[in-house]
Amino acid sequence: MPVGFAKLVRRPISPGDAAALAELLNAIEVIDVFGEFYSEEDAADQINAPMLDLERGTVGVFDGDRMVGYSSAAHKLLVEDVHRVTVSGGVHPEYRRRRLGAELLATGIASAKALHAIHHPGLPLAIDAQNNAGNDSARACYEAAGMAPVRWYSHMRQPLGAAVVDLPLPDGLAAEGYSGENDAEFFAVGNESVLDRWGGVPMPREQWRAFLGWPAFRPDLSFLLRDVGSGTAAGMVLTYSWDADTAATGVRDAHLMRIGTRRAYRQRGVASALISRALCSARDAGFDRASIEVDAGSPTGSSGLYERAGFSVARTEVRYTLNA
Structure with a gap:
């Protein structure tokens, strides 16, 4: 078990977390291979996106100053027929196999529902997440949360x-x-x-x-x-x-x-x-x-x-x- 795993701190992500988020995303990339690497500036662009409500829609998991997991729910500002909220997240490879991923996905889904109730409560809600087709553990996590595959994207x-x-x-x-x-x-x-x-x-x-x-x-x-x-x-x-x-x-x-x-x-x-x-x-x-x-x-x-x-x-x- 990673040092300090039982003492992980969970809180909303803030603009000052850009460097920690970039480090986490780059560690995830080594294993999960999305073809995306991040600088601190790139991570800041993600954190400061207009559709991201940091207080209601994000959670960072910290072991001291190190971000070891995160969840975010990005709502739509304009909507046609269905409000689709995109949930993203990930866990540092050293902190996996402790159900932290399932916890963060559940947190993201709850955040999506809360944001939907604020912004577009009169419309149907669809909660989306995307991952590599070959990532079996992610697929199992999504399926356990009731999510089903609906679309395939070629890179x-x-x-x-x-x-x-x-x-x-x-x-x-x-x-x-x-x-x-x-x-x-x-x-x-x-x-x-x-x-x-x-x-x-x-x-x-x-x-x-x-x-x-x-x-x-x-x-x-x-x-x-x-x-x-x-x-x-x-x-x-x-x-x-x-x-x-x-x-x-x-x-x-x-x-x-x-x-x-x-x-x-x-x-x-x-x-x-x-x-x-x-x-x-x-x-x-x-x-x-x-x-x-x-x-x-x-x-x-x-x-x-x-x-x-x-x-x-x-x-x-x-x-x-x-x-x-």
Whole structure:
């Protein structure tokens, strides 16, 4: 048993816990392999997210100054039909097999219900959690809590270099990089396109501002396609890259975080052209690879789109849901 296990302290996570949270998440990554490493600044971005109520929605488990487990429940600010609260959590590898994970999951579910009662009590509640498909202990923990698998997500990678195909832009469309002048159009396209995705809801402006405020955001690798005739924004791609990942792996990864096409411009090669522009720019900027998370059950057939662009599946994650 780890030293001090019987004297663990549980309390809400605070902004001053960023370094301790980053250390915990990096220890979890070594075993569970989500492909995500954290700097203190990255952890601070997570802690300060607008949809996170630290007092009501988070718990950190501490052995002295060391965070050895955590739970968080992130409610939605805007909701369409069902309020989906995302529960996250983890336990340091040295503190596992003591039912601390089950305790933290139960805490997260209770927090989700409490937040739902405050923010959207008149709507149905769905509590979501996501983990690697191969993590048997996590699956058993979710199932014991009454959660069932409902969705599978493919984490895909593209090696850049010769694998990149430089596609021409669709007729009548022009490309431009992200700027303060077209920020509102990126925002509008993203919010329209997400409505067709499973569980997708619009992002409120305050969340958007925080999202683009992350140091990982790469405006130089983010693009908008515009209809030359009407001036309408047809589609957009936002790209991110985390220095902590590069430091830990030695690989510079350009992650296509968000891609969207307005309904009126679909089936015209907009998404393919955006992907090509982002990949070519990442290659020319010296990145080693690109990545994307894809809903394997997407009605738009996005997995096939990325396979044609040279992506292949690196790992799969499962979304578990409890309808509460």
